[in-house]
Amino acid sequence: MERYEITVDSPVGPLALEALEGFEVVEISGGHSRLVGSVIDQAAFHGMLNRLHDLRLEIVEIHRMDDT
Amino acid sequence: MVAMGQVSRQGYVRDPVPHEEVRRPRLEARLDAVAPGGLALLSASAGSGKSVLVHQWFSYRPRLRVAVLALTPRHDDVVRLRRGLLGSIRAAAPEVDEALDALAAGVGASLGEDVVEMLAERLTTLDRDLVLVLEDLHVLSNRAVLADLGRLAAVLPATTRMVATTRIDPPWRLQRLRLAGRLTEIRSADLAFESNEAKGLLESVAQRELSDDVVTALVDRTDGWAVGLQLAAISLRTAADPEAFVSSFAGSDRLVAEYLLDEVIDRTEPEVQRFLLTTCVLDHLNADLCDAVTGAGNARQMLDELYRRSMFLVPLDPSGRTFRYHHLFAEVLRYRLGSEGPDHVKELNRRAATWLIEHGEDERGIEHLIRAHENDEAVRLISTMGHRLFERGESATLVRWLTVLNAHDPGGSAEAMLGLLAAQFGADEAEAAMETYRRILRRSELTEGERIAAHTLYSAQVFRGMAPEAILELTDEVRRGLERIEPSDVPDFLGVGGFESVRAINEHAAGLAHFFRGDLGQAAATLDALRKMSSLVYPLWRIYLLGSLALVRAWQGHASDALGIARTAIDAAEQFGVPHHQGTVLAHLAVSFAHLDRVDIDAAERSIVQSRHRVISRPGSQVYFDLHGALDAWMTALTEGPTRALELLREPSATGTEAPVLREGRRTFRMRLLIGVRNVSGAQAVLDEAPETSALPSARVDLHLARGDVRAARAVVDGWVPPDGDLREAVRHELRTFAVLDAEGDSRGARASLERAVAAARGDRLRWVFLEVPASLQALRRRPLPDSAWLTSEALWAAASALNPRLGAQDGLAEPLSHRELDVLAYLPGRMRNQEIAADMFVSVNTVKTHVASIYRKLGVTERDDAVKRATQLGLL
Numbered sequence: 045m046e047r048y049e050i051t052v053d054s055p056v057g058p059l060a061l062e063a064l065e066g067f068e069v070v071e072i073s074g075g076h077s078r079l080v081g082s083v084i085d086q087a088a089f090h091g092m093l094n095r096l097h098d099l100r101l102e103i104v105e106i107h108r109m110d111d112t
Numbered sequence: 113m114v115a116m117g118q119v120s121r122q123g124y125v126r127d128p129v130p131h132e133e134v135r136r137p138r139l140e141a142r143l144d145a146v147a148p149g150g151l152a153l154l155s156a157s158a159g160s161g162k163s164v165l166v167h168q169w170f171s172y173r174p175r176l177r178v179a180v181l182a183l184t185p186r187h188d189d190v191v192r193l194r195r196g197l198l199g200s201i202r203a204a205a206p207e208v209d210e211a212l213d214a215l216a217a218g219v220g221a222s223l224g225e226d227v228v229e230m231l232a233e234r235l236t237t238l239d240r241d242l243v244l245v246l247e248d249l250h251v252l253s254n255r256a257v258l259a260d261l262g263r264l265a266a267v268l269p270a271t272t273r274m275v276a277t278t279r280i281d282p283p284w285r286l287q288r289l290r291l292a293g294r295l296t297e298i299r300s301a302d303l304a305f306e307s308n309e310a311k312g313l314l315e316s317v318a319q320r321e322l323s324d325d326v327v328t329a330l331v332d333r334t335d336g337w338a339v340g341l342q343l344a345a346i347s348l349r350t351a352a353d354p355e356a357f358v359s360s361f362a363g364s365d366r367l368v369a370e371y372l373l374d375e376v377i378d379r380t381e382p383e384v385q386r387f388l389l390t391t392c393v394l395d396h397l398n399a400d401l402c403d404a405v406t407g408a409g410n411a412r413q414m415l416d417e418l419y420r421r422s423m424f425l426v427p428l429d430p431s432g433r434t435f436r437y438h439h440l441f442a443e444v445l446r447y448r449l450g451s452e453g454p455d456h457v458k459e460l461n462r463r464a465a466t467w468l469i470e471h472g473e474d475e476r477g478i479e480h481l482i483r484a485h486e487n488d489e490a491v492r493l494i495s496t497m498g499h500r501l502f503e504r505g506e507s508a509t510l511v512r513w514l515t516v517l518n519a520h521d522p523g524g525s526a527e528a529m530l531g532l533l534a535a536q537f538g539a540d541e542a543e544a545a546m547e548t549y550r551r552i553l554r555r556s557e558l559t560e561g562e563r564i565a566a567h568t569l570y571s572a573q574v575f576r577g578m579a580p581e582a583i584l585e586l587t588d589e590v591r592r593g594l595e596r597i598e599p600s601d602v603p604d605f606l607g608v609g610g611f612e613s614v615r616a617i618n619e620h621a622a623g624l625a626h627f628f629r630g631d632l633g634q635a636a637a638t639l640d641a642l643r644k645m646s647s648l649v650y651p652l653w654r655i656y657l658l659g660s661l662a663l664v665r666a667w668q669g670h671a672s673d674a675l676g677i678a679r680t681a682i683d684a685a686e687q688f689g690v691p692h693h694q695g696t697v698l699a700h701l702a703v704s705f706a707h708l709d710r711v712d713i714d715a716a717e718r719s720i721v722q723s724r725h726r727v728i729s730r731p732g733s734q735v736y737f738d739l740h741g742a743l744d745a746w747m748t749a750l751t752e753g754p755t756r757a758l759e760l761l762r763e764p765s766a767t768g769t770e771a772p773v774l775r776e777g778r779r780t781f782r783m784r785l786l787i788g789v790r791n792v793s794g795a796q797a798v799l800d801e802a803p804e805t806s807a808l809p810s811a812r813v814d815l816h817l818a819r820g821d822v823r824a825a826r827a828v829v830d831g832w833v834p835p836d837g838d839l840r841e842a843v844r845h846e847l848r849t850f851a852v853l854d855a856e857g858d859s860r861g862a863r864a865s866l867e868r869a870v871a872a873a874r875g876d877r878l879r880w881v882f883l884e885v886p887a888s889l890q891a892l893r894r895r896p897l898p899d900s901a902w903l904t905s906e907a908l909w910a911a912a913s914a915l916n917p918r919l920g921a922q923d924g925l926a927e928p929l930s931h932r933e934l935d936v937l938a939y940l941p942g943r944m945r946n947q948e949i950a951a952d953m954f955v956s957v958n959t960v961k962t963h964v965a966s967i968y969r970k971l972g973v974t975e976r977d978d979a980v981k982r983a984t985q986l987g988l989l
Contacts (some may be wrong), residue, residue, distance in 0.1 A: 067288065085300050087157065
């Protein structure tokens with residue numbers, strides 16, 4: 045599994061979270077949301093980025109955390 | 113591609129040159145284990161060996177039935193996708209119902225939920241299991257289409273398994289499939305080559321033995337990436353010292369793909385390198401096309417040589433004449449080519465376009481013209497051949513081309529924008545079309561002819577529920593405009609524009625607008641005049657026109673004429689090779705309406721299937737949906753009874769876009785059904801909701817008669833003049849005259865009216881109108897006319913009884929109870945005395961007594977209690 049922290053430019057609602065399977069919101073501040081979660085590999089990660097794009101969430105920062 | 117000599121179910125022959133091929137039993141076993149109705153998702157980066165694995169898997173299992181669809185960006189056009197998908201399924205499983213073909217037409221942005229469900233439903237009927245292979249999901253950028261494919265994966269029946277390959281996980285909800293044990297995921301880590309598998313691959317490509325150390329080092333450095341291993345092996349083929357190559361590769365910190373591709377390309381002879389760099393602009397390679405682009409004459413040998421060397425050439429047809437480069441390889445080559453300057457790339461694309469267009473491959477040619485930025489030439493070509501895509505329903509592809517071209521050259525020709533406008537309407541992209549329409553009208557150098565053409569195309573909104581009055585204003589303006597200008601002033605668009613086409617489209621829109629407004633006579637006259645226009649040569653306009661005319665004629669009750677005209681339209685579509693085109697929808701609808709007018713339920717059911725498939729695949733058209741809703745309600749009334757039909761007929765929740773002709777039809781129909789089930793107050797409520805302008809004469813007469821108010825019924829009948837040419841209304845009027853005369857006690861006059869009604873309706877076999885007045889059928893059953901046998905069948909009587917539940921109840925009586933007597937009968941179970949009943953009914957006590965006496969006599973009883981008992985037995989109460 046690969047673990048990521050992703051910051052997007054707007055609050056993330058429960059509906060969006062459902063589409064972002066495997067991620068949870070750990071912090072909402074200053075109009076930004078910080079999501080943390082795991083994906084199985086790069087293909088899944090890119091799928092996740094595409095879903096953020098579909099939801100019109102702009103990515104501000106991506107941080108790869110220690111693999112678990 | 114790991115194995116170039118792949119075989120596939122479409123019948124690619126194995127090349128005579130022996131090719132490396134490494135079987136991967138552990139992965140093939142996982143594909144074997146996919147559950148019925150399950151999905152195998154192969155998700156991994158380019159060159160991981162997804163496709164090769166899938167092709168190997170089914171190639172070595174000849175008993176599997178496989179439908180393969182290799183997706184390309186062209187499949188963002190939903191029509192192409194639908195056609196590709198259904199085509200591959202039908203090729204593999206011919207027993208799937210032909211009705212699927214009709215689904216292939218239609219437009220819209222997505223497949224649509226209904227289409228997905230219908231497809232899944234059809235798949236349940238397969239004789240033998242099927243594997244549906246979807247390759248390269250990631251190339252689709254149309255998210256709606258992608259979501260629909262995911263929906264399909266979720267609802268597959270047990271007869272079908274899906275195998276999908278992609279570089280990026282699709283946005284599918286897989287949780288349910290996963291929990292149900294129906295999901296098999298094969299990912300990068302699974303596809304990575306282990307040392308023992310890699311050894312076989314490396315040695316067969318390198319054509320030499322390699323030490324375990326070399327193999328292990330390469331697997332380490334490439335992480336078992338299939339293409340990486342293959343690239344390394346190609347380099348090893350010519351490397352003098354494998355150990356030296358591997359140690360320099362392992363020691364380099366450059367990107368694996370970059371290092372290896374550079375190695376492979378640099379190691380090829382300059383001549384081969386030149387060939388690769390020139391031909392990489394092509395999506396499909398064949399020897400002649402390659403020669404045209406390179407200017408040399410050696411493409412045949414080159415392609416053979418590349419294929420022999422496993423240089424990422426993928427065969428695309430069974431004869432091995434057409435290839436493409438492996439995606440990753442082509443991308444690297446194009447990147448390198450790009451550094452030689454954009455003009456060179458454009459020149460190569462120009463050469464490709466020239467060859468393709470000379471050889472009749474206009475569509476591929478246009479793609480290259482667009483890449484070469486040859487805007488004028490591309491527009492010119494689209495303007496002459498665009499109609500072919502329109503005929504195939506592929507307007508979305510036209511939209512894509514013309515959108516790019518307009519972006520390249522925003523001030524470009526009006527012709528290109530008119531083409532775009534036509535294509536957007538064809539593709540049901542109404543909002544984008546509005547924007548294009550406005551942009552055209554804002555152009556500073558717009559000619560009168562161009563303005564007229566734009567207005568005409570805009571009148572296609574008549575199919576989307578635009579108010580008929582607004583359409584007629586537009587068509588009037590175009591009509592006046594066409595008189596002012598020379599025919600040659602009207603521009604062409606998509607190769608089917610010009611003066612005559614504009615006139616035909618305009619008159620057709622006007623005719624339909626008259627129909628939707630409820631002016632059937634004017635509609636029929638306008639469309640009929642257009643039919644006689646000798647200059648109407650483009651078959652599709654003719655098909656549209658005939659379909660509309662058939663619908664109008666059916667609505668007027670001229671069933672035979674409607675069926676004849678609709679048949680002509682459907683035959684013409686068949687001959688022109690477009691049997692599933694949207695232009696045939698109205699013809700199929702007309703056939704259904706005509707059959708229902710004749711109460712020929714079997715025939716109606718067959719034709720409804722034809723129109724339903726076409727309507728479902730076209731979510732953008734309000735009018736088709738409303739017409740189909742009317743058909744469904746009518747059909748339901750005849751097959752499932754009035755209660756169910758009334759549920760379907762509730763006022764539409766949508767905005768007031770329903771066409772007046774449909775709204776009036778709906779009200780009449782609802783009132784008729786409500787009166788049939790003796791819900792008189794319900795029928796009154798429908799009338800109360802309708803505006804005063806709503807005529808609804810037949811329903812008003814029925815309502816008055818149901819209340820016993822003969823005088824009011826008489827007034828409506830006397831003031832009612834059926835429009836000229838409207839046979840259905842004429843027969844309706846005659847039958848209400850019959851009913852009123854009957855209620856007035858003039859049996860001779862009633863009989864004469866009935867005879868006139870039968871004579872008028874006989875030629876077209878209009879039975880439905882008689883069902884509206886069940887007393888007329890009763891009268892004919894008691895005393896048939898010489899030519900009324902077509903109205904006295906038991907089946908028709910059964911239909912009448914189902915629509916009027918109390919009707920059959922009087923069958924057991926020698927003499928039926930009158931309307932008024934039935935009203936009095938309804939009071940008898942209560943405790944009211946005759947005096948009270950009289951007061952309640954606003955009649956004299958003597959009248960009530962007369963009715964009661966008459967009821968007793970007809971029921972064969974002498975007391976009130978017995979009358980109630982007998983009436984209950986008969987179902988009169």
